[in-house]
Amino acid sequence: MEKEKNEKEKEKEKEKGKGFSRRGFIQSVAISGAALGINVTGLAKSASAEATICKESISLTVNGQPLVLQIGDQPDEILPSDTLADTLREKLRLTGTKIACDHGTCGLCTVLMDDKPVLACSLLTVECDGKNIVTIEGLENKITGQLDPLQQSFIDNTAFQCGFCTPGIIMSAKGLLMKNSHPTETDVREALAGNYCRCGSHYMAIDAVLKVAGKGR
């Protein structure tokens, strides 16, 4: 069903051709880019942005599901200025990714992009064309519902209090473990350096990551 829809959207995209206003896109990026403190000139000139500018839609995979997102201002479309966090939360209703500072300073919106932890509030969705995104909702086994060992370890170690920063911390830790399955405590601390927690669950989060490390994914 979903696949069928995607196919249709792809066809629609082909038909429309290159009608999307390149200038409008750059302006939008410039506005949101300035707000985020991103070097707009650099971004607009980059190869991936050049490619995106010509498009009316982008394709990406979210939690294993291929998606085509139309660019535009209709309710089911994404604006060029939408951040990945906006799109995940508002369009895809994946609300496990939290937005709190919206300026890339707290790590609450951390998701994996091609296996690397990124801040979803500081990425434009249009930059994610062709990317593989995994959010907190994508860690558990879709068929059995079994939790990722890292999630289970956070439960077993009570590695949270209010739970609000937990999805971001888990995604940062997941990114670390995918790169380095036997991290030291220092590695874990560095990997979580961008994740804010105020309740004081830092030590227990470190324990949770270290205890699952090396046990396989």
Place this chain on the structure above:
Amino acid sequence: MAKDYKYIGKAMPRRRAVDFVTGKAQYIRDIKRPGMLYGKVLRSPYAHAIIKNINTVHAEKLPGVKVVMTYKNAPKWLAGEPMLVPHHRVVDKKVRYVGDAVALVAATSERIAEQALKLIKVDYEVLPAVFDQVEALKPGAPQLYDEYPGNFVPKYKPEVHGYEVVIGDVKKGFGEADYVVEHTFAVENRQNPLPPEPAGTIAEWNNGKLTIWGSIQQIGLIEMLMRMTLKLRPGHVRVIACDVGAGYGSKATIIGPNLYAPALAQAARQPVAVLQTREEQFATHNARMGSRARYKIGIKKDGTVTAIEGEQIANGGAIGCLQSQMLAVGLIAIPILAKCQNVNFTTNQARTNVLTAGPYRGFGYLEHTSLLSAALHVAMEKIDIDPVEYFKKNVIEEGDKYVHCYEKLKVSTSAAPSFAPAIQKGAELFRWSERWKGWGKPSMVDGDKWRGVGVGISGESDVGEQSSNKIVQLNPFGEVTVYHGGTEFGTGTIDVMKRMVCESLQVPLDRVHMSDSDSTVGPWEWGSTGSRSTYAMGTATLAAAEDAKKKLLERASKMIHVPVEELETRDGMIFTKGAPPGKALPWIAVMGWQGVIIGEGHYPGRFNLPTHQGHFVEVEVDTGTGLAKVIDLFTFTDAGQIIDPLMLKGQLQGFNAGIGLALFEETVFDRATGRVLNPNMIDYKTTVFPDLPTHNYTILETPITKADPPCPYNARGCGEMSLAPAGPAIIMAIYNAIGKRFNEYPITPDKILRALGKVKGGAA
């Protein structure tokens, strides 16, 4: 020694654990109501001004805008303090701090609401502003409110809230002292509570009744304050707490989104969400109360404090928000830190044109503990006493009479066991006597790195404050529902109640269901404050469970003609004690498949159970860069009975914000304009993972034999205090490392280098 329980004292998964780790927990920003609008606030660029003219025509015409609210059409609700001096309007003709509300907009999206704010034209008549509390109280200072003549926050109803401690004869006390020392200290860095989730509220009106969903940490209190402020009858306000991304005190106020959302929703006749941004959280929501205090302390060579005299002057900021209660509660620091019979200490508070001060973990006593500890350090050094010995000598012993000021000034007789054994145990495990080299003496010097150790103790007497009511319902199929009125915001409150019910009724965790945090479900509940949940809410919960069990067994007794005292229940079955397994009666046989048994429990409110927490620290000061860093921290406390070791560990490890308060956290104001200069998480520093010190701890479980009512399973709370002892311990350790005394937080590198004579000039 703790008893062997089945559900208590053991690490078990938190009840919402799966939702937290899978992203399914529903915080306020994850909730949408049908037809919901978004509210935004136009904020004042001036610290003090009159709105001469405000033009909203263009904003109103913007497609998608539903309401533009100014002082002209805002509801005439009056909030603040709470209720002693109602003075805070939803939006006023006068603005009183940079960021104060000038107008509110509700629109179909946040973007449109933000655009609309830019279309509002305002002419201000800028007034002189006053930022400092002492200046604000001087004759001729700019006046903030008619309700507060002279900007003085009046000492209304001293029979309800104490504002000073006057006992004994200080003149006589100073006469008996071997030394008299004087010291001043300030805690004025206006630390932000900074819960990861900024506050937010959705309001909806239906037939004159208001429902709010919010990131709210005390639904009972908010329900009461809303009802009083909005002049609504009981039953007309429903408060529902979503999952709460922590609060630390900052989400127990109706100032901010809780006031704006109902006002906009009423005007729009649609649900409205007001969701604070991080910047608004920093620059407009309540910060830790600023205050400074002077002390004169008389001390004998043996560590006996003969007299304490002094005054604390607090900067309450622009809006009254429980600061008076904080000052009253803070006075507990005096008996906690000094066993002194002659005290004359008073508190005062001023309204000023800065960000409002409000509750933040350590409700007044954290501030006073820091202020008084700094002065006591001077006294301790004068008599050259080991601070551990001083604290053991000055601790409140069971049966001691002490003064505390919350809920009027009164003398309590301590029902808590002495804290001295916990101090001793902590000192042994930290190897204090080995590491302590004397006042002003470093424990280690390695090139530019100078290390010192310190100890801080804090305490409070509120673990039994306010009353609690609970309902426990037994269901026929062996399930239990608890109607509790509490709110979970990270502390584990509801898990604690649940464990007690499991233990009392011997039913497994998955058979006990805790009601939602909804003020219309279950009896009215004050909520989690001052570490009261375990004792106060726990007592009522356990009483309700025991009441239900009694009713169940009485009915079973009549049915099977076995005396009630010979019956027991576990796993939804009733057994005759000692009978062979298999001969059991299921609950359904007693109550029928449509029946339930309801138990009720009440807790009356007590203020006689002082409780403590302390930290030992080792601090390393880099005399080259001026950076002070806590490298080792050891916590000691006495919980009576640990309910869950991991949940309590998490509470104790909340100390990081205490380190931040002492060393680097500060809301920086522009002294000319009153504007907050660092309302973001880059310029406002907090502890991050790589900076954590090593942490160890010891938790004693001393029997509490004198508490009335008895502590449930001998347990009482001790989590709130984690921040409070950190500052005093750190400031002592820095003094010991480099021999320099500081009289304010945060002790940043520039202040250390200045003290060491490595940079010139004082504070501007």
